Amino acid sequence: MTLVELRRKIDTREAIVGVIGLGYVGLPVSCAFAESGFSTIGVDLKAARVAAINDGVSPLEGDEPGLPAVLAEVRRTQRFRATTDVNELADADVVVIAVETPIDADHRPRLEALVAACSSVATTLKRGALVIIESTVPPGTTDSLIAPLLERATGRRLSEDLHLGHCPERVMPGKLLANLRGMSRVCGGASRETAETIVALYRTIVNADLDATDCLTAELVKTAENAYRDVNIAFANELALICEAVGGNVWQVRELVNKSPGRHVLLPGAGVGGHCIPKDPWLLIANARDSVARLIVAARQVNDSMPVHVVDLVCRILEGADRRIGESRIALLGYSYLENSGLPLNSPSIIVAERLRELGAHVVIQDPHVPEHARSVQDAAQGVDCVVLMVAHAQYRELDWVTLRGLVRTATMVDARNIVDEAAASAAGFTYGGLGKMASRGLTPAALHRR
Numbered sequence: 001m002t003l004v005e006l007r008r009k010i011d012t013r014e015a016i017v018g019v020i021g022l023g024y025v026g027l028p029v030s031c032a033f034a035e036s037g038f039s040t041i042g043v044d045l046k047a048a049r050v051a052a053i054n055d056g057v058s059p060l061e062g063d064e065p066g067l068p069a070v071l072a073e074v075r076r077t078q079r080f081r082a083t084t085d086v087n088e089l090a091d092a093d094v095v096v097i098a099v100e101t102p103i104d105a106d107h108r109p110r111l112e113a114l115v116a117a118c119s120s121v122a123t124t125l126k127r128g129a130l131v132i133i134e135s136t137v138p139p140g141t142t143d144s145l146i147a148p149l150l151e152r153a154t155g156r157r158l159s160e161d162l163h164l165g166h167c168p169e170r171v172m173p174g175k176l177l178a179n180l181r182g183m184s185r186v187c188g189g190a191s192r193e194t195a196e197t198i199v200a201l202y203r204t205i206v207n208a209d210l211d212a213t214d215c216l217t218a219e220l221v222k223t224a225e226n227a228y229r230d231v232n233i234a235f236a237n238e239l240a241l242i243c244e245a246v247g248g249n250v251w252q253v254r255e256l257v258n259k260s261p262g263r264h265v266l267l268p269g270a271g272v273g274g275h276c277i278p279k280d281p282w283l284l285i286a287n288a289r290d291s292v293a294r295l296i297v298a299a300r301q302v303n304d305s306m307p308v309h310v311v312d313l314v315c316r317i318l319e320g321a322d323r324r325i326g327e328s329r330i331a332l333l334g335y336s337y338l339e340n341s342g343l344p345l346n347s348p349s350i351i352v353a354e355r356l357r358e359l360g361a362h363v364v365i366q367d368p369h370v371p372e373h374a375r376s377v378q379d380a381a382q383g384v385d386c387v388v389l390m391v392a393h394a395q396y397r398e399l400d401w402v403t404l405r406g407l408v409r410t411a412t413m414v415d416a417r418n419i420v421d422e423a424a425a426s427a428a429g430f431t432y433g434g435l436g437k438m439a440s441r442g443l444t445p446a447a448l449h450r451r
């Protein structure tokens with residue numbers, strides 16, 4: 001099959017689309033292709049996930065507006081089905097690969113799942129098929145690892161009877177379908193014609209810019225956009241630490257800095273969680289780390305240090321109230337990594353809870369969006385010595401501090417997101433400590449390291 005023939009099959013929806021990996025990326029994209037009229041086959045190693053999908057039930061955690069309805073519809077029309085058997089992709093004209101690409105404890109990329117997925121489909125891949133890597137990968141991976149792997153395993157020549165591209169995802173959990181349909185994408189191809197074919201394919205599901213480019217550029221764009229965000233968050237966090245050290249208030253400073261043209265200092269906070277931002281900077285620098293990457297590494301270190309810093313703030317405010325951390329009860333409000341969402345993936349709260357428990361504290365976690373922690377705030381606050389605001393959930397902006405004052409044992413709080421009305425909490429009798437402004441509450445730098 002030539003690319004011209006594939007373009008025709010895309011235009012007429014005769015093309016069969018295979019998707020390997022049915023997680024946060026692979027399931028929505030499968031549903032979107034099926035909804036737009038392609039016969040779509042999804043493959044996953046997890047039999048339970050495949051069974052749920054075939055029953056029309058999304059196995060993804062968290063609320064995903066629109067996805068259950070589209071999945072139910074494409075199962076009803078039988079445009080989409082899932083299987084554990086990769087050989088069922090033998091007739092696929094396009095194979096999208098959306099398996100996990102994590103990092104290990106040393107921040108090195110683990111590409112085993114990607115290599116395994118490519119190796120397994122290579123044995124069954126139809127002549128002239130187009131393989132598209134949607135997984136996020138270190139720059140250079142598609143050209144230097146995947147292309148030779150596929151050529152070797154299939155015995156075919158790249159851009160002759162085998163086509164390859166990289167079209168990374170920009171979705172965020174909680175908005176998977178909306179992001180998929182509405183956000184622009186880079187479409188990298190091993191040849192210009194391949195990139196343009198990928199544009200034609202994604203035009204059937206994406207209502208935004210689709211930019212044809214090469215695979216390396218697409219890999220760089222995807223990882224750079226998340227590294228950029230991470231570095232900017234790290235700047236805000238470092239500014240918060242500086243403000244604490246000199247007795248300033250980062251929230252005021254940020255607001256006033258942002259009045260200067262072209263300045264957009266982000267919000268500081270308790271750390272960076274989620275799937276992509278803590279990981280993708282390491283993927284970006286994976287093949288350059290020892291030579292040139294310094295800022296991105298430093299930014300990761302700053303952001304990773306923030307949950308530990310929140311624990312320091314808790315210790316300091318308890319010390320000011322003559323409470324020892326090891327004998328304290330702490331209410332942690334917010335367990336997800338993102339405001340108004342229920343996904344705890346890599347959440348800073350996980351680290352804060354662990355550290356506090358290591359120090360001997362009793363920790364009660366509350367989060368209205370995370371089912372296992374969905375107790376009431378009042379329940380969580382019973383008898384505690386410190387209330388810690390970790391996530392800017394809307395509900396936490398409305399807390400009744402007078403009622404909470406009657407429930408806690410010691411009236412202290414640490415606000416890591418600047419969402420509490422400090423005057424109201426103080427008037428209710430709480431000693432307020434805020435990330436990025438705590439020293440301005442009379443807690444001097446000299447007290448910083450005392451326990």
Ligand SMILES: NC(=O)c1ccc[n+]([C@@H]2O[C@H](COP(=O)([O-])OP(=O)(O)OC[C@H]3O[C@@H](n4cnc5c(N)ncnc54)[C@H](O)[C@@H]3O)[C@@H](O)[C@H]2O)c1
Nearest residue numbers: 021022023024025044045098099100101113117135136169
């Ligand atoms: N989750 C996000 O928000 C997001 C956003 C943008 C990009 N990405 C990137 O997309 C990729 C996929 O992420 P995800 O969150 O969907 O991962 P996920 O863990 O939710 O899903 C991956 C799926 O692939 C399956 N799988 C692994 N190896 C397989 C194989 N050989 N054959 C068949 N199935 C296999 C797993 O069983 C799993 O169900 C990653 O590279 C990630 O960095 C994720």
